[in-house]
Amino acid sequence: MLFELIFIFLARVLDVSLGTVRMILVIRGDRIPAAIIGFFEILIYTVALGLVIGSLNEPLKLLVFCSGFALGILLGSILEEKIALGYRGVQVTIDSEHGHIVEELREEGFPVTCWEASGKAGSKLVLNIFLKRNMAVAVADKIYEKDPDAFVVFMEPKHFQGGYIKKK
Structure with a gap:
């Protein structure tokens, strides 16, 4: 019984984590x-579900299933955050007086496109980094170290083509 409960719990943890990814x-x-991930996800889920469905008169199994x-x-969301697949667009708005940030980022190899803008509090620079x-x-x-008042927006691009991307 204990082995079965542990299996149900770990199977659910694994299949839901796979589902998140x-x-x-x-x-x-x-x-x-x-x-491919979906195949293994549903395989694991079906086995775990089978162990619970046949034993609905045992609430502990259902509780373990739900806890998993x-x-x-x-865990799936933590895993996804750690592996950080894909790319991100970062748009930054800074005061023009912090224009040195653009060159510093470029010197470190980051692709920065910038343009002038005007904001409520005066002249700004908008940086686009991919x-x-x-x-x-x-x-x-x-x-933020150089301009604590910077406005930073993260974007998730689904498709892109061309341009320069820092690899490491």
């Missing part, structure tokens, strides 16, 4: 890897 791949348009689902959501997703927070942190 699969959904992100689908949204990004990566259909083949998503389909909840933890799977949490990079690997796992680098986006680090770039934003560098910008």
